[in-house]
Amino acid sequence: MIYVVVVFGRTGMGISSLVNLIIGKTEANVSNDCQQCTQKVGRYDAGIDDTKLEVCDIPGFDVSKKSIDNTVASIVQIHKKRGIDLLINCLQPTHGIAPRYYQAVASAVGPEVPIAAVVTHLEREDGAMENWWSRNGGTLESQKELKFVDHACVTTGGLCATDHGHDTDTLRRQESERAVRALISRHCKEPKRPPSS
Numbered sequence: 001m002i003y004v005v006v007v008f009g010r011t012g013m014g015i016s017s018l019v020n021l022i023i024g025k026t027e028a029n030v031s032n033d034c035q036q037c038t039q040k041v042g043r044y045d046a047g048i049d050d051t052k053l054e055v056c057d058i059p060g061f062d063v064s065k066k067s068i069d070n071t072v073a074s075i076v077q078i079h080k081k082r083g084i085d086l087l088i089n090c091l092q093p094t095h096g097i098a099p100r101y102y103q104a105v106a107s108a109v110g111p112e113v114p115i116a117a118v119v120t121h122l123e124r125e126d127g128a129m130e131n132w133w134s135r136n137g138g139t140l141e142s143q144k145e146l147k148f149v150d151h152a153c154v155t156t157g158g159l160c161a162t163d164h165g166h167d168t169d170t171l172r173r174q175e176s177e178r179a180v181r182a183l184i185s186r187h188c189k190e191p192k193r194p195p196s197s
Ligand SMILES: Nc1nc2c(ncn2[C@@H]2O[C@H](COP(=O)(O)OP(=O)(O)OP(=O)(O)O)[C@@H](O)[C@H]2O)c(=O)[nH]1
Pocket: 010, 011, 012, 013, 014, 015, 016, 017, 018, 029, 030, 031, 032, 035, 036, 037, 038, 039, 059, 060, 120, 121, 122, 123, 154, 155, 156, 157, 158
């Protein structure tokens, strides 16, 4: 039994980086360029303890109707063929939160598929990365009408910085890997979701 996890979001927000964090390898292409890097759906096998996963890297949404239609169609196709167990909306704390992309996906797959939020780029958060959600999670729900079943606050960023002798970025990245894998484990339990009809 293979659970299907689909990561989506606005282009450039760190979708492919998050996929790599989940699978524990650098297999999805990541780019710093202004052009969209991921052009087609990437599928990666992964495991968390005894749970087998297929993790899908989705081309990011941009503002054009064509991009929205194509991205939603890719997600619907995965759901029809293999049944999506968990959707992860990859968000950036200051400018990656786009309710219309969330709504487009939510209305296409229906309420039976859970959508979780993973907020990236939190390596410079003061104190615990989870503090971001304590300050902002309520606003996402009340003002932006984003209803997530669960969330994780992470960084998928570089490993180079050191802070007073502690490799803070490495620690935060390890913490992020644990948080996002725990999130997936909570939602990928029996029974596996069947392909949608
Ligand atoms: N500092 C920091 N940089 C990040 C983080 N996540 C991603 N990045 C950087 O953001 C840039 C874009 O990351 P990608 O993973 O390619 O983003 P994407 O959403 O897949 O982008 P497209 O495929 O182009 O739509 C890269 O330079 C990443 O290294 C993070 O948590 N912190």
